Amino acid sequence: MGTLHEEFVAAPLGKIQVLRGGTGAPLVYLHSAGGEAAGVEALEQLAERFEVIAPIFPGFGESEGIEQIDGMDDAVFHLLDLWALLGLDAPNLLGCSLGGWMAVELATRYPERVERMVLVNPVGLYLAAAPIAEMFGRSPGELAEMLFVDQTHPLAAAMHAMDEFSGDVGKQIDIPIELVLPMWKALGATARIGWDPYLHDPKLRGRLRRVTAPTLVVAGAQDGLVPLAHAQTYAAEISDARVAVVEDAAHWLIFEQPGELVALTEAFLAEPR
Amino acid sequence: MRFFSFHLMPYIGLDPSYTGPAWVTCPNSLFDPEQGGALYNRYLDELVYAEELGFDGVCVNEHHQNAYGLMPSPNLMASIVARLTSRMKVAVVGNALPLYDPPTRVAEEFALIDCLSGGRLIAGMVVGGGPEYYSFSVNPAYARERFQEAHDLILKAWTTPGPFEWIGKHYRIRYVNPWPRPVQQPHPEIWIPGAGSVETMEFVARQRYAYMGIPYFHLDVFKRTFQMFRDACEAEGYQADPLQAGWLVPIYVAETDAQARREYEEHLWYFVKRLLPGITIQPPGYTSARSLANILKGAGTFLLNVTEWDEIVAGRYAIVGSPETVTEQLVDALGQLGTGNLLGLFQLGSLPADLTRRNLELFAREVKPRLEREFPPGAPVHRPAAAVA
Numbered sequence: 001m002g003t004l005h006e007e008f009v010a011a012p013l014g015k016i017q018v019l020r021g022g023t024g025a026p027l028v029y030l031h032s033a034g035g036e037a038a039g040v041e042a043l044e045q046l047a048e049r050f051e052v053i054a055p056i057f058p059g060f061g062e063s064e065g066i067e068q069i070d071g072m073d074d075a076v077f078h079l080l081d082l083w084a085l086l087g088l089d090a091p092n093l094l095g096c097s098l099g100g101w102m103a104v105e106l107a108t109r110y111p112e113r114v115e116r117m118v119l120v121n122p123v124g125l126y127l128a129a130a131p132i133a134e135m136f137g138r139s140p141g142e143l144a145e146m147l148f149v150d151q152t153h154p155l156a157a158a159m160h161a162m163d164e165f166s167g168d169v170g171k172q173i174d175i176p177i178e179l180v181l182p183m184w185k186a187l188g189a190t191a192r193i194g195w196d197p198y199l200h201d202p203k204l205r206g207r208l209r210r211v212t213a214p215t216l217v218v219a220g221a222q223d224g225l226v227p228l229a230h231a232q233t234y235a236a237e238i239s240d241a242r243v244a245v246v247e248d249a250a251h252w253l254i255f256e257q258p259g260e261l262v263a264l265t266e267a268f269l270a271e272p273r
Numbered sequence: 274m275r276f277f278s279f280h281l282m283p284y285i286g287l288d289p290s291y292t293g294p295a296w297v298t299c300p301n302s303l304f305d306p307e308q309g310g311a312l313y314n315r316y317l318d319e320l321v322y323a324e325e326l327g328f329d330g331v332c333v334n335e336h337h338q339n340a341y342g343l344m345p346s347p348n349l350m351a352s353i354v355a356r357l358t359s360r361m362k363v364a365v366v367g368n369a370l371p372l373y374d375p376p377t378r379v380a381e382e383f384a385l386i387d388c389l390s391g392g393r394l395i396a397g398m399v400v401g402g403g404p405e406y407y408s409f410s411v412n413p414a415y416a417r418e419r420f421q422e423a424h425d426l427i428l429k430a431w432t433t434p435g436p437f438e439w440i441g442k443h444y445r446i447r448y449v450n451p452w453p454r455p456v457q458q459p460h461p462e463i464w465i466p467g468a469g470s471v472e473t474m475e476f477v478a479r480q481r482y483a484y485m486g487i488p489y490f491h492l493d494v495f496k497r498t499f500q501m502f503r504d505a506c507e508a509e510g511y512q513a514d515p516l517q518a519g520w521l522v523p524i525y526v527a528e529t530d531a532q533a534r535r536e537y538e539e540h541l542w543y544f545v546k547r548l549l550p551g552i553t554i555q556p557p558g559y560t561s562a563r564s565l566a567n568i569l570k571g572a573g574t575f576l577l578n579v580t581e582w583d584e585i586v587a588g589r590y591a592i593v594g595s596p597e598t599v600t601e602q603l604v605d606a607l608g609q610l611g612t613g614n615l616l617g618l619f620q621l622g623s624l625p626a627d628l629t630r631r632n633l634e635l636f637a638r639e640v641k642p643r644l645e646r647e648f649p650p651g652a653p654v655h656r657p658a659a660a661v662a
Contacts, residue, residue, distance in 0.1 A: 137407060137554050177566050184565060188558030191414040195557070198410075 002047025004038070004054065009085045013065025013078055017056040018086070022047030025115075026091040027269070029053070030099025033135070033190040034252070035060035035182070042258035046094075049266055053091070055082050057102075059189025061182075066189050072105045072201055075193060079106050083113060092269055093213075096120040096254055097226070098190060101199070104234070107215075108207040116273075117215045118265050121226045121251050122234060123199040130227035132199050136191065139163050140183065146224030147252040155255055208237035215241035216268040218261060220249035274607070274648040276641055277364060278323040278633065279332035279521055279616045282316045282350070284309070284340035285623045287547050294551025295340040296404040309343065315626050317350065319619075321357045322630065326637035330362030330395065332521075332616055334466075335369050338408040341548040348382045355390035363390055366464055366485060366616075367397025371416050372409050375444050376423035377451055380430040384455040392456035397464040397485070398424055400473070406556040414558030417472065419443050431460040464519065469498050469571055470564040478505035481517070485616065488521040489549070491574035491588040492606055495520060498571075499610050503655070515613025515654040520606070523591035524617040525624075526635040530594040536628055537593050538582060544622030549577050591621070596639035603640070604647050611655025615644070 004021035019037045027050035031037050037054040038061075046052050058078065059066030069075060079102065083089070092115045095103035100122025107114045123132055133146060141163035148156040162179060194200075215238045219231035228245070235241040244264050249257045287295070288303050320331045331354060333347040344350055347365045355363050363386065368379045379398075387394040400420045406413040422441045426449070429437070435450030455461050463480070467473040468487040477484045484502045486495050499518050506513035523541070527533035553575065560568060576590050585591055592602050607615065619636065620629040648654050 136557055177569060180565070180569070181562055184557070185562065188414055191412060191557040195412040195414060196410045 001041070001044040002052070004043060004047060004052060006038070008062075009055075009082070011065065011078065011081050011085060013058055013068050013081070015062070015064045016058070016082065017062045019043070019054040019056070020052065022050055022052050024050040025269070026051045026053060026088055027265075028055070028088065028091045028093050030055075030093060030095035030102050031057065031060070032097035032099055032252070032254075033186060033194075035186045035189075036096075036254070037061070040254060040258075042254050042261050045258065045262045046265060050092070050269070053086060053088070055086075057099075057189065059192070060186050066192060069189075069192055071193060072102070075102050076106050076109055080110065080113070089113070090115045092116045092118075094118045094120070094265060095122065097123055097251065098194065098199075100124070101201075101204075104204065104208070104211065105201065107211045107213055108204065109210075111210055111212040114211075114213040116269055117211075117213050118218060118268060119215065119231075119234060120218045120254060120261065121220055121223050122217065122230065123194070123226055124201060124204050125230050125233055126197065126200040126202065127227070127229050127233060130229035132227075132230070133225050135199070135225060136187065136195070147250055148256055149220075149222045149248055149250045150256060153256060155252070205233070205237060208234065209239065211238045211241075213240075214268075214271070214273065216264065217241060217243045218253070218264055219243060219245050220251055220253040220256075221245050221247045222249065223251045225251045274644055274650075274654070275329040275516065275614045276644075277330045277332050277362070277519075277614060277616045278320065278328050279334075279366070279618050280316055280320055280620060281334065281342040281618065282312065282344050283544065283548055283620075283622060284343055285312060285543075287340050295548045296551030296554065297338055297407045299338075299340050299551070301338075303340070312343065316620070317353055317357075319626070319629055319633070320350070320354050322633060324358045324361045326633055327641070328361055328637065330364050330393075332364040332366045332395075332397075334366050334397070335399070336402065337372075337405050339404060339551070341552060348386060351386050351394070352389055355386055355393065358390075358393075360393075362393050362395050364395035364464060365397050366395070366466055367399040369399050369401030369405055370423035370427070371411055371419035372401055372405060373423065375446055376426055377430055377446060377449055379423070380427045381451045381453070383427075383461065384431070384451060384453045387455040387457055387461050388453050392461075394455070394457070394461045395464055396461040397466065398427070399466050400470075400559075402552065403554045403556050403559060404551060406559065407554065412558075413556035415443065416556075416559050417561070421476075428460065431455055467498075469494070469501075469568045470560060471501070471567055472561060472564060474498075474502045474505045475508075477517075478502065478509045478513070481509075481511075483517045483519060483614070485519040485521060485614075486612075488523075488618070489576035489590065490571050491590070492609065493588075494571040494574055495610055499612060501567075503611065515611060518610070518612040519614030519616050520610050520612040521616040521618065522589065522606075523593075523621045524599065524603075524619055524636060525591065525593045525621070525632050526596055526599050526640060527631075528595060528635075530598050533594045533598075534582070537591075537624070540622040540624040540628075541585070541591060541593075542622070545576055545579065548622060553577065596635060599636070600640050600643045603644060607644070607648065607654055608656035611653070613648075613654050
C-alpha cells in the first residue's frame, strides 16, 4: 500500500493540513464531516495508482480558517486557492458525504477545474420524499448506527464505547476532553456550512446541469443518513453520471468496504473519456 | 442582598405515559390549552404576590417548544407584571438575542417595559439554550457572534440618538431608530446568565454587567464559577461588586424540615425526571473548545444525574426545610459564593399553588429578614472558608 505523508500549506485562510502520497494522475480526496484522511486504508490503496492529495478542511484536524467559512461559496473559493497552491489544474475528485457535496459545488461553478468525480453518499440535496436523517444532537453511538452496517467494526465499536461516557441526555460524566474535542470541532465546522439549510443547498439541484465531469455516485445500500434517492437524483441531473450501489455498506462505506470503493474508483477513473 | 422570585412557568400534568425529553420534540399535543391558561394566570398571580411580600423583584425567562418553561416571550409576562405592580424590579433573564432578527425588537420591547414600569426593568440578555437552536434552526456555530453583534446593536440603539445605519455581519438595518426609548439612562441594568462559558464571564466582567449562574449544579461548581467571574473582574482591573453576581436556586420553606421534604419531594422529582431531560443538548459549534472543557467539568454534577434526596441536600441543588434550616444553609452557601442577588425558585416542577404561596410567605416573613441582617447592603458577601473558620 502507498503511504500518505503530512504536509502543511499556507492558504489564504490559514495553515492547511494536507495528506499526500503516491504517483500518478492527481486524485483529491475531500473528507466527510468526520474529517477522516490520516490512516484511511482506501486512500493508501489508491496511492498505489494515483497521487492522492487529501486536504483537511478548515476547522477539522489541524487546519485553520473556519471562522472565515460562512458557507459553500467560501468553501469553493478555498478549494480554488488550494488547487493553485498544490499546482492542480483539473484533478479527479473523490468526495465523501460533506466532501461529495463540496466537490459538486465546485463542479457546478467551475466545471473546467474537475476531471472526473466519484461521490460517495453525497449530501447537498433536499428531497422532500427522502430527507437526510438528523446527524446533529446524536450521541456517537447513535451516529454509528447510521454510518455502519456492522456495529462491531472497530470504528463503530469505538463510537459506541464513547456513549458509555456520554450516555443518555445529561448523563455526561467524566468525559475525557481529548476524546470529545476532535468530534466537537468537526461537528461545529460542519454546522457552519450545513446547519441551515440542513446539509443542502436549495439552488444546487438546478445547477447540476452545469457539471461536465463524468461522475460516479457510490451509494451504501444501507446508509442510515442519506437515502439512496439522493445518489439517484445526482445521477439523473448530472449529464454524464451513474450510480453504483454497494450492498454491505452504510454511510461510511470508505471504512466498511474500502476494497470495493477502491475497485470502483480505479475502474471509473480508468475509463476513456 | 437583593431578593428575587424567579418563575419558570413549568407545565404541570405532563402525560405520565410520555417518557421522552421535555424539549424540542416533546409533542405539543400534550399541551392542554385550558390547563395552560389556568397555569399562566396562576403563575402571574404568584409573581405579582412577590411585591406584596417585599421581594426586590421577580424574574422571568425565555424558552421555546418545551414543557419545562412556558414563556416563549418573557416580555409578554414582564409587561403584565409591570402593569400590575408599582415598586419591585421586573427582570427578564433574558431575551435570547440570536433568536431575534432584527434584534432591535429587543431594544424596542425592553424599552417599552421600562417605560411601562417607570424604570423597573432589568434587561437580561442570553445566548439561548442548546435546545433553542434546534427549535429555531438558528445556526449554533454563529450563536456567540450573533449574540455579540445583537448586544452591540441594542446598546447602541439605547445610547445613540437615531436614526443611524447598522451594517454588521449578521444584521444590516438601514434605519435604526427605536421608539420607545428606555426610562433608565443610559440604559437599564443588564444581567447575563451563563453556564460556565469563559468567554461569557470575560464579556460580563469587561462590560461591568451582572453574571447570573445558570442553575442545577452542585454548589462546588457555582463556587468555581463565581470565583472565575471575580477573577475575570480583577483581570479587568476592578473588584466585583456582590450585586454583579446572582445565584438561582430552588427554595422551599415549611414549618419543619420533615414537613418540607414531605410536601416538596415529589414535585422536585417531577421537575428533575420529567422537565429537565433534553435541556442539556449541546448543539455543534455553540461553545468554544476552551469553554467546553470548563462546562464538562461541571456536567457530571448536573441535577439530572442526581437520584437521591441526600445528594439534593448535600449539593445544595435545592434549599429545603424549616425557616431555621433554610436560613442557615443560605447564609453558608451565599457566603461561599459571594453573590449579592439571591434568585429563588419558589415554585418548582409540579408544586401546587397553595404550597407555592405559603413557601413565598414563610420565606419572606421568616428567612429574608435574617438574611438581610446577615448580609447588609454594601457589605461584602463572599466569605472564603478560611475566614469563616
